[in-house]
Amino acid sequence: MESSDDEKDGVMTNNQVPRALSHCLASGGAKFVDEVLNGQSESCLDNFRMDKLVFYKLCDILHSRGLLRHTNRIKIEEQLAIFLFIVGHNLRTRAVQELFRYSGETISRHFNNVLNAIVAISLDFFEPPWPEVPQEILEDPRLYPYFKVKYLPRVLLL
Helix, strand or coil: CHHHHHHHCCCCCCCCCCHHHHHHCCCCHHHHHHHHHHCCHHHHHHHHCCCHHHHHHHHHHHHHCCCCCCCCCCCHHHHHHHHHHHHHHCCCHHHHHHHHCCCHHHHHHHHHHHHHHHHHHHHHHCCCCCCCCCHHHHCCCCCHHHHCCCCCCHHHHC
């Protein structure tokens, strides 16, 4: 069977949690996040696609601006880890539920909270493109309809 051979080789299919992480499944996400953040730097890069220092700095920024807060069960670091793990590995929330041991609703809620927080600080770190449309796009009827600004997101107006 071809799929079982892929699983033995560590190849992920169907957006599943990597086999190497299965040892963390019994203990839940908090232990997994602690192991990654207290382990080697490469582990943080592999799992969260971010350096440890950058990860902690982003947690501090989101906390200091009041965009994320610790909850009774999930610290900010774990919330950010859930978000980065989903985005960095292109996983579905169901696959992440197994790793972090939370319900789909909890994973989805924290993912959306972190996403909204990242959007809120995005203008501080990313410069939006210039507001005027280049002349060559304005003059080309094939291109201009696709680059017409119909509305500005509320974030851009703040």
